[in-house]
Amino acid sequence: MSTYGTAVWSGGLKDGKGAISTKSGALKDYPYGFASRFEGKPGTNPEELIGAAHAGCFTMALSLILSEAKLTAEKMETQADVTLAKQDDGFAITAVHLTLKAKIPGVDDKTFQELAAKAKAGCPVSKVLNAKITLDAKLES
Known part of the structure; x- marks a missing residue:
């Protein structure tokens, strides 16, 4: 399986503007730039997208691991905080x-x-990131 994302950039680092798109169309020419990455301005940034990808991948991996253990989640919500x-x-x-x-x-x-630790270690996005990856897992009743 293969998929892709694209980025287009015009201008310098601080005054330039970019747009990010995904194969699926989930993002289509979505703006990103220095201001959205470092100054909290509207738009996205690569770290935010990695966080979303990691949260999604980890949660799906845990769903698989749960099903192998004959368990089913009513709800799982994951946030991935990425440090740059x-x-x-x-x-x-x-x-x-x-x-x-x-x-x-x-x-x-x-x-x-x-099971959550197994998902953290086995998720494909966890494997590709060369960063310290930590996890707080809270079971709600």
Whole structure:
């Protein structure tokens, strides 16, 4: 399986403008730039998109692992906080922190934590990121 995303950029770093699109059309010429990445202005940025991809991938991986354990989630909500830090040689994504809130009937917390950790380690996006990836998993009743 293969898919893609595209980016178009015009101008310099601070005054330039870009647009991001995805094969599916979920994003179509969606704006991004220096201001949306570093100054909190409207638009997206690569770190936000990595966070969304990681949250989605991890949650789907956990769904698979739960089904293998004969469990089904009523609801799982994951947030992936991506840290972009300035280093001596430029910027780097240094960490991703996953926060999971899940309602899963019939599972105890010990098993839940083990299954969530397995999903964190096995999710394809976790594997591709060369960053420290942490997880807070909260089982809701």
